[in-house]
Amino acid sequence: xxxxxxxxxxxxxxxxxxxxxxxxxxxxxxxxxxxxxxxxxxxxxxxxxxxxxxxxxxxxxxxxxxxxxxxxxxxx
Numbered sequence: 001x002x003x004x005x006x007x008x009x010x011x012x013x014x015x016x017x018x019x020x021x022x023x024x025x026x027x028x029x030x031x032x033x034x035x036x037x038x039x040x041x042x043x044x045x046x047x048x049x050x051x052x053x054x055x056x057x058x059x060x061x062x063x064x065x066x067x068x069x070x071x072x073x074x075x076x
Contacts, residue, residue, distance in 0.1 A: 003041070003055055005071050005076060007074050011033075014032065019045045019047050026040070
């Protein structure tokens with residue numbers, strides 16, 4: 001079960017500049033990727049590499065969640 005994901009292209013109305021100006025990483029994960037806050041273990045953003053790295057807690061119950069299936073395309 002993958003728990004580490006790398007996003008190289010931002011969705012919606014976010015830009016890499018948004019992450020430089022203020023820390024919108026959790027907003028992006030919650031609002032755009034629909035990851036429940038309690039499931040997030042860590043988020044690291046590299047504007048230089050233009051990537052968001054998200055680690056979620058390991059829980060087999062996530063396998064039945066739509067947001068988890070959406071994240072699978074970003075599994076590293």
